[in-house]
Amino acid sequence: MNTMVSPNAPIEFYNRYSGEREIESIYGEGFLRWAYGNPLGRLTVSLAVKRLWFSRWYGxxxxxxxxxxxxxxxxxxxGLDSEEFAEPVERFKTxxxxxYRKLxxxxxxxxxxxxxxVFPADGRHLAIADIDRAETFYIKGQRFDLQAFVGDSALAQKYAGGSMLISRLCPVDYHRFHFPVAGLAGEARELPGSLRSVSPLALxxxxxxxxxxxxxxxEVESxxxxxxxxxEIGATCVGGIHQTYAPGMVTKGMEKGYFSFGGSCVTTIFPKGAIRFDADLLEFGAQGLEVYARMGERCGILGD
Structure with a gap:
């Protein structure tokens, strides 16, 4: 994928482990392409799929x-590795x-x-070094509205010019999310909204x-x-965003919560100059290309 990518192009990402660019195998690809690439499909999304009842029904x-x-x-x-699972496969009753298995x-x-x-989740990660100056979010020409995203003008000003990591989980991924840094974690606050797909095909x-x-x-004070x-961002067919932590001191990599069924993503925002993302994230993020990596691996270090 590059800045001139077609909305209907395959989803390409860089795999940290293979060192290669790869094409994503998309769960429910036919439906996604119809739902977001076809006029009738987009109408269906607007009328039903984005509604909370649809995702609750599917969940x-x-x-x-x-x-x-x-x-x-x-x-x-x-091709999932069941040896990583904390429980034998036969113990999953649904x-x-x-x-939302544990590992x-x-x-x-x-x-x-x-x-x-560290990365807060397994998945495909898009690094944005400067939210205010970025010109590429999955495709060239789209601007990110930080104030709308965080739902608070004062909070948006606090993180203006900051860096952002969008960690996108596919249905095939491990679906528990973790704290990317250690510190004092506040209460989780819900911002209501609809539930559309967060696949690049939609974004x-x-x-x-x-x-x-x-x-x-x-917010975590680190x-x-x-x-x-x-x-945490919900998406189509995500039955819920569940928090398992208690407000207070948390350690880096500690479980924060989990998603019920569906694709979803976790977004981490750092203040201006606070972090320097790893070189591969910066290189491919500048092209609008995600990097596949797993929870717990380093994504960046303290800024200069």
């Missing part, structure tokens, strides 16, 4: 005992139990450098989905980076 389906039959085929089709403690080691921040056409969707915002904002 209810994934909580039914009959959904258990989807687990083994899903693991096989997408697809949702499998979807063994050693499966996601956390970078120990106190001056480093290339309408970046405002990021601040129109339901969001949950938490010793190294100062205040850091963490926002």
């Amino acid at each position: 209810w389906r994934m909580d039914r005992p009959s959904s258990q039959s989807k687990v083994a085929p899903f693991i096989s089709e997408y 697809f949702n139990e499998f979807f 063994k403690g050693h499966a996601r080691p956390v970078d120990p450098d106190p001056q480093g921040a 290339r056409r309408r970046l405002s989905i990021l601040w129109e969707n339901r969001r949950v915002l938490t 010793e190294a980076f100062g205040p850091v904002l963490v926002l």
Whole structure:
């Protein structure tokens, strides 16, 4: 993917582990392309799919005992490593139990450098070094509205000119999210909204989905980076954004919560000059290209 990418182009990303650019295998690709690339599909999204009842209904389906039959085929089709799972596959009684599974403690080691921040989730990560000056968000020409995103003009001013990491989770990913930094975590605050897809297939056409969707915002006061904002964003078929932490002191890599079924993303915002993202994130982020990496790995270090 580059700055002149077509909205209908395949989703390309850089894989940190293979060192190669790869094409994403999209769960429900046919529906997504119809829903966001076809006029009738976009009307359907507007009338039904973005509505909360649709995602709650689909989440209810994934909580039914009959959904258990989807687990083994899903693991096989997408090549998931069940050896990482904290529980044996046969113990998942529904697809949702499998979807928000926990992993063994050693499966996601956390970078120990106190001056480093880590990815808050497994997924494809888009780094924006300066929110105010960025010209590329998945496709050239789209501007990010920080005030609308955080829902507060004073908070937006506090993070003006800051750096942002958008961590996009696909249905095939581990769906628990974690704190990217250590510090004093405040209360989680919900910002209401609709539930559209956060796939680039949708965001290339309408970046405002990021601040129109339901969001949950938490501010963490960290010793190294100062205040850091963490926002979970709901999406189509996400039955819920669940917080498992208690406000207070948290450690880097500590579990913050989990998503019920569906694609989703976590966004981390640092104040101006607080972080220097790793070189691969800066290189590919400048091209509007995501980088695949896992929770706990370093994404950047304290800014100069």
